[in-house]
């Protein structure tokens with residue numbers, strides 16, 4: 001569908017990977033629950049499907065759609081975002097070294113640390129906002145540089161072209177966790193990154209009702225191929241169900257509209273918090289005060305719907321603020337229709353470097369005036385005593 005790739009993101013989100021059902025004319029795609037598919041009389045599979053772990057029509061529609069949105073040739077859908085990370089990292093060898101950001105999603109950090117403990121790889125955590133620090137961490141054995149931008153939970157911005165340049169000249173593979181940006185705000189492959197991953201549980205699904213992940217690439221490399229094998233036939237088998245794929249694809253249709261509205265509202269909330277006496281610091285790349293603002297403005301088309309802030313006082317005050325919200329829901333995750341607030345350090349657990357007074361919020365689709373009032377009331381007199 002070459003003509004499709006010239007289409008704009010809103011059109012791709014509705015049409016890419018899908019067509020009106022040939023048999024019935026159904027506009028919404030059917031859900032193909034079958035786990036197994038009929039062989040031809042000569043033993044072949046001319047209709048393209050044999051067994052649902054290997055491929056399924058709903059998964060294929062989702063993969064094709066997400067590949068077009070990301071500007072990628074290839075996509076592999078997984079049962080969760082962490083499933084993607086595991087498949088990528090398990091494709092490495094014991095002698096391989098990985099460079100990862102210090103501020104990386106804590107689930108990925110834990111996988112990396114556990115794999116290092118079990119001598120399945122070695123890892124260096126660096127300040128990924130500084131390309132010099134990334135370069136300094138490179139070893140002979142470095143096989144993969146993992147980046148995440150904007151990062152979770154500090155919303156740090158990594159220079160994608162800078163990291164890709166460091167990696168390319170040394171034959172190192174790169175992967176970007178672009179979950180916070182979604183394909184609407186950033187397309188890391190265009191900056192020379194080899195692979196992109198998303199937790200589709202977040203913006204792509206968009207309604208907090210389906211878990212999933214996707215790995216995307218232009219030219220399949222050895223790690224990508226291994227990850228694909230692990231999904232289909234090897235040890236992993238972590239494929240999403242047909243219904244999960246269908247639901248995720250249904251979410252994609254509104255992705256560009258949702259993400260832009262959430263980004264616009266997040267900026268309003270960030271500015272409000274920045275001016276509030278009860279707030280120490282706001283972490284949002286759309287604020288001029290954010291260290292990554294200029295870079296984000298260059299490599300993203302919007303700043304996203306997630307922000308974090310630290311509450312004046314300490315952990316108890318932050319918990320109390322989260323306890324007083326009425327429109328925000330106290331829950332982990334992000335990217336859905338409902339605005340969420342979470343006390344990040346207690347989600348991440350023991351050993352976290354996240355400040356105890358930090359709250360992370362994901363802006364949903366409610367009226368932004370109501371959200372600002374809710375946070376204002378929850379902050380109350382904090383910082384004014």
Ligand SMILES: Cc1ncc(COP(=O)(O)O)c(C=O)c1O
Pocket residue numbers: 080081082083105107148152177179180198199200201211212213333
């Ligand atoms: C940036 C990022 N990457 C990956 C994941 C893991 O995705 P999942 O929860 O779908 O396994 C998350 C989950 O919060 C995330 O925030």
